[in-house]
Amino acid sequence: MLELDGSYGEGGGQILRTAIALSAITGQPLRLYNIRKGRRSEGLAPQHLKAVQTAAHITDARVDGLKLHSTELFFHPTCIHPLNGEVDIGTAGSITLLLQCILPILLHAPKSSSFTVRGGTDVEWSPSWDYFEHITLAALGQMGASVEAGLLMRGYYPEGGGVVSMKVSPSHIHISPREFERSDAPIAGNVHSFALPSHVPERIRDAAATFLMQHGHPAHIALEHTRARSVGCGITLWSGLLGACALGRRGLPAERVGRMAASQLLKEIKSGASVDVHLADQLIPYMALSGGGEFVVREITEHTRTNVWTVQHFVDVECTIERTNELYRVCMST
Structure with a gap:
């Protein structure tokens, strides 16, 4: 069983989402401890709980420690199957952060998934829905992922209630390493x-x-x-x-x-970067799973460093970060 310290680096929900996704895809059982240690409210918050619950449903996983404020979690996936129906976070918890956890898994499912997610579409400390749709999915599309997404209703804090629709086609055999280049798009x-x-x-x-x-x-x-x-x-x-x-x-x-x-x-x-500082950390798991990739970013955030550390526990990849003038070139390879 792979054991990870959830307080490493960024020490928040990032390690949880990435580790659960990669555990599901690689089939490696996971023990995650010190989850969100030192935060004002330690352990699993409602949106983290729903992300793990959904991942467990997709993978028929055996899970221990799945409760609010839990700081230790055992996750043992057995398979991957499509997701259909509705996922309701139940609060204004971020829909886009939940998708960071389950989307990589669903791209490895044997059949297509069609589902809705209810929660917060535009809330603090997370990518907005428009960012996810126009930037995150655009980048994944360049790598070969097939995902359709639609906004049905916005969800703001405190009520949430936003609804999005998702259609995810099995794409893992099509996802390939990508060298992301700078674009002068309008x-x-x-x-x-x-x-x-x-x-x-x-x-x-x-x-x-x-x-x-x-x-x-x-x-x-x-x-x-x-x-x-x-x-x-x-x-x-x-x-x-x-x-x-x-x-x-x-x-x-x-x-x-x-x-x-x-x-x-x-x-x-x-x-002069090819991707922004927030997309950079989101790309790391997909680059690791595809066996490589490259981008240039203006800053290496703690989220990015944490994701690199996390993926290297699951996937045998090398990651180099080279500073050139005021930019950083991130290269991943097997």
């Missing part, structure tokens, strides 16, 4: 809002577009007046495999929300 984006005056999303859009234009980058940013259970708004911007997002909140001026996202994206564009 900037696009989306501003979404619910139960707010129409001038709020308009100000977010205009502030982002003005900031980018002042730096020589025109952008086409759409407005989406959406359905949700809670008041909320946000913006996601993207250019190729570079992206940025920001959420509105009470007391935060709309103009600041727009400029936050725009300045984040501009930093990525000006760096």
Whole structure:
């Protein structure tokens, strides 16, 4: 049985999601201890619990320690089968983080999966739904993954209730190493809002577009007046495999929300990177499973280092990180 210290590196949900996914795919039983050790609320939170429950259902896994606030977990998968029906996180827990755990597994299922997920689509400390759809899935598509995703309803904090649809085709035999190259794609984006005056999303859009234009980058940013259970708004911007997002909140001026996202994206564009700092850590498990790959990123985050450490316990791959000027080239190979 493979044993991993869940407090290593980033020490949060990242190790849990990656380790469970790779345990399921490789068939290696896993003991994960010190889960989220030292966090304000240690152990499994509701969204982590649902991710492991769903992975266990997909793999007919034997699991011990599957309870709220548990800091130790035993996971023993036996097979992989498709997922159909609905996964309900039950809170505003992040849908995109749950998908980080189960999507790699479903790409290795023998048949296609078709399911919905209910929870938070646009919440703090996680990729927005638009980021997942336009950046994460675009990158996986370049590697050969076949995934269709659709937004049915937004889910903001605190009520959640967002719904997305997913269709995942078996793709593991088609996923291949990829050298991700820089793209000069035009900037696009989306501003979404619910139960707010129409001038709020308009100000977010205009502030982002003005900031980018002042730096020589025109952008086409759409407005989406959406359905949700809670008041909320946000913006996601993207250019190729570079992206940025920001959420509105009470007391935060709309103009600041727009400029936050725009300045984040501009930093990525000006760096010359091929992928942004958030996509980098998401790609690591897929690169390991495909046997290699390469990208250039402006910063190596603790999430990325933690994912590299985690995958190397399951898959026999080498990862080199080479600094060139102000960028980092990450190469993975067998």
